[in-house]
Amino acid sequence: MAPRTAKQYEEIKRKKSSLIIDTALLRFSEDGYKSTSMQSIAKEANVSKGNLYNYFESKEALLESVLRYGLDQFSAFYEQISSGISSEKKFEHAIRSNFDMIKSNKVFWKLYFNLISQPSAQLLFTKIIGPFLEEYMKVFETYFRKKGDKNPAVTALLLGSTMDGVSLGYIMMGEMYPLDDIIDQLIEKFK
């Protein structure tokens, strides 16, 4: 019989790869990277342990893929504001969009906070997500400078930290955290 076409194989790879990444994201996020075994991911994704390694050559490589995948979201969001924030309205929108993004992908951001202080993953982390955050902060710095802030870099960093803290609270406490009210006040304080 004829072998599958290259396209068919690609399709298989793409789909299963996605499935594995989704599953891994979920498990890493819920159980923590270190505590998640490749076995458990395989099982949950209905893939044999061996086959997992046909897709990702190590646990670390799988994590990297998971992070890159999550980053794409972030990236899409960043596009919207990378051209600069030119008004209070735009600022407000940027902040709200940011949290929308977090709301719509809590799993990924839980992983983010899970990893942020894990030395084992820190390298990966700074390699993939770090650079993005920096650029992101620059946009806000510019906004604050235009507004006449005397120390826009610090303000941007404070804003960033605040958003980190709020996100962390929301991720950890779940629906008990009054995210929308918090966002309103946050905007009020920084706009």
Added chain:
Amino acid sequence: MAPRTAKQYEEIKRKKSSLIIDTALLRFSEDGYKSTSMQSIAKEANVSKGNLYNYFESKEALLESVLRYGLDQFSAFYEQISSGISSEKKFEHAIRSNFDMIKSNKVFWKLYFNLISQPSAQLLFTKIIGPFLEEYMKVFETYFRKKGDKNPAVTALLLGSTMDGVSLGYIMMGEMYPLDDIIDQLIEKFK
């Protein structure tokens, strides 16, 4: 030689216990809870592996002790403000004291952020530290209410989250993080 008195034994035990806790805190904090082996703690604390288990019946119990020990600090700090914050000056002082505490015990707070999203440790975590934080926030809520804030609970939560975010940034970035400037602005925004 005269046999040691019961008190002396007590003393020895207390000291060794302390030493183990200190060592564990350091290792958990630097390497992560999951990645730290009992072996490595024993070695660094100059205690035999078997003896470790005379002091703490399991790795988890050791972690619990480490957290309780760290909490004592927090507790001491909380005493200062538990009676209420009655002026802007007091508020500023409270905030600064809080960060002083963090500065003076970065190791513990690194562990705090390391654990906060580790499900394996989350139960422990909420059991020991959670209740404290809640009371802590209440004090700020009262302060904001007195100041006429329309939504003091939310403001207190935002403040708490901001402090979390700032602490996280400081812990992660180390001396690159302009903590003092950040604190100044934070106080300005919330006082």
Added chain:
Amino acid sequence: MAPRTAKQYEEIKRKKSSLIIDTALLRFSEDGYKSTSMQSIAKEANVSKGNLYNYFESKEALLESVLRYGLDQFSAFYEQISSGISSEKKFEHAIRSNFDMIKSNKVFWKLYFNLISQPSAQLLFTKIIGPFLEEYMKVFETYFRKKGDKNPAVTALLLGSTMDGVSLGYIMMGEMYPLDDIIDQLIEKFK
């Protein structure tokens, strides 16, 4: 297009089979039989893993083919002397030819020494190469007997062992081994 004739197919199969054997010989020789994966052979021979198994039904069968293929060389060489060695000149020529053969196919002889003490492959080994060696030694035995040697079987065996040892040295040490000088002395001692 006209369908290929049976002969053409035959030809293709033969060529690919040859290619696989060459590749396997190289890999087995360089990396060791146990340490060489079927995967790596497939990749280097530009053959799919599955297809490999259309040509050779197992790794062991592939090794067997590799050995048989190498033996053909040996066999051709043996032809030259199988009719007997009738003079010192012929003896010298036989020895030199033997080492020429080894020089011209170091890869195979490296594999030979790699396998000679691997139990996993020993059966195969003795099955395929053993019988040849025996006959080979007989020719020398006859030569030594004719020369009046009192213990020609032992001398032949000593010669064989010496040639093994020299080959081993040459294979292992590469160009640092003064093979030609060694051969001269060897001939001197045995002729």
Added chain:
Amino acid sequence: MAPRTAKQYEEIKRKKSSLIIDTALLRFSEDGYKSTSMQSIAKEANVSKGNLYNYFESKEALLESVLRYGLDQFSAFYEQISSGISSEKKFEHAIRSNFDMIKSNKVFWKLYFNLISQPSAQLLFTKIIGPFLEEYMKVFETYFRKKGDKNPAVTALLLGSTMDGVSLGYIMMGEMYPLDDIIDQLIEKFK
């Protein structure tokens, strides 16, 4: 209860360590290094897999210990002749001693030939045994030079190779190999 004394522990370590090395030597020798699993060594030595790693931190480290242990023998033998070979009688004795050593520890020398062409172990090999062999050859070189040999280095190398080949034959063929007769002839040819 009082803990075991340091001496007791040392004794345990020494004995078990020896047992493991002996077992590993046997298994490596019979089955080949690559094909021997740590599991199988543990089982045969009546040691748990985990405990194996209390004694040797990796399979490679275990191999290294096995080799060093075997080298001690070689070393003891080398002592005898390191001061130089001053007569044909001494030469003969040196050769015979060498083969006595091999006879009395066939298992080790089987491993030697097993490893000699395994790339995975080659580094280890050259690190531990290589330097010894070189010195060993020097002694013979000196002997041949004194005897007026025009190319003593080559002769020594040929002798070494011959001894390698003879040893290999003996190790591989076992009692079918007429070792004693071979040695007699070997001495005759080189003395």
Added chain:
DNA sequence: AATGAATGAGAATTCATTCAT
């Protein structure tokens, strides 16, 4: 004949914990 995804049985190694002394 050809493809490469899938399987599953190990392999080496780690580690919390227990045990004998």
Added chain:
DNA sequence: CATGAATGAATTCTCATTCAT
């Protein structure tokens, strides 16, 4: 209370081989 050897389950990863197409 102290010691460190011993255990065994779990973990990551490899690889010959099979399968569906």
